[in-house]
Amino acid sequence: SQTIHQWPATLVQPVGSPLSLECTVEGTSNPNLYWYRQAAGRGLQLLFYSVGIGQISSEVPQNLSASRPQDRQFILSSKKLLLSDSGFYLCAWSTGGEAFFGQGTRLTVV
Amino acid sequence: QKEVEQNSGPLSVPEGAIASLNCTYSDRVSQSFFWYRQYSGKSPELIMSIYSNGDKEDGRFTAQLNKASQYVSLLIRDSQPSDSATYLCAVLRSNQFYFGTGTSLTVIP
Numbered sequence: 001s002q003t004i005h006q007w008p009a010t011l012v013q014p015v016g017s018p019l020s021l022e023c024t025v026e027g028t029s030n031p032n033l034y035w036y037r038q039a040a041g042r043g044l045q046l047l048f049y050s051v052g053i054g055q056i057s058s059e060v061p062q063n064l065s066a067s068r069p070q071d072r073q074f075i076l077s078s079k080k081l082l083l084s085d086s087g088f089y090l091c092a093w094s095t096g097g098e099a100f101f102g103q104g105t106r107l108t109v110v
Numbered sequence: 111q112k113e114v115e116q117n118s119g120p121l122s123v124p125e126g127a128i129a130s131l132n133c134t135y136s137d138r139v140s141q142s143f144f145w146y147r148q149y150s151g152k153s154p155e156l157i158m159s160i161y162s163n164g165d166k167e168d169g170r171f172t173a174q175l176n177k178a179s180q181y182v183s184l185l186i187r188d189s190q191p192s193d194s195a196t197y198l199c200a201v202l203r204s205n206q207f208y209f210g211t212g213t214s215l216t217v218i219p
Contacts, residue, residue, distance in 0.1 A: 032205055034207065036209075042211065043198070043209050043210060043211035043212060044154075044198070044209040046206060046207070046208075049205065049206060051205055059206075090153055090154075092207070094202075094207070097142065097159065097202075098144055098156050098159050099144070099156075099200070099202075099207050100156065101153040101154050101155070102153060103152075103153055104152070104153045106151075
């Protein structure tokens with residue numbers, strides 16, 4: 001069966017520090033991968049999606065970037081965090097139908 | 111115009127009642143539609159997917175799709191306190207999932 005791992009679960013980072021969130025999927029090949037952010041009490045904002053290794057589409061201009069170094073690995077990064085980057089970050093995968101989410105990373109930038 | 115719109119609620123129903131959640135979408139080319147449940151502090155979990163007009167039933171849940179009206183709904187029968195959560199409507203178009211802001215449901219014992 002397919003599983004998705006996302007870590008860390010919680011993270012507190014100072015303003016201006018770098019960020020790296022990792023997501024891996026098991027049990028499927030060539031999934032579409034997604035990074036979403038959910039601000040408190042808000043909906044899901046699509047940040048990046050990838051349909052294959054090295055193929056990244058960005059939906060929102062920001063100081064975040066994403067990379068897909070392997071088929072089932074998706075990384076979200078920032079060189080310098082802003083206060084506005086705080087939120088609940090969710091990785092998801094799909095093979096053309098439903099999307100399935102990881103457990104999420106709650107990021108607080110202080 | 112937002113891709114997906116939902117009434118944010120909150121919606122309160124007594125235990126055992128039917129909860130009705132509604133969603134509209136803006137792009138007619140959307141083909142796939144989903145309902146997710148999200149408990150506070152947790153990630154969304156898939157409840158139902160629906161791809162063609164009509165009703166789809168799974169246990170206490172029924173999804174309804176009307177492509178002509180660009181309307182998707184979710185009915186929860188015999189609502190339980192454990193159904194209290196935020197329900198997200200999503201549509202898939204061009205490999206991208208577009209989510210509504212969610213409807214908060216509270217089932218009162």
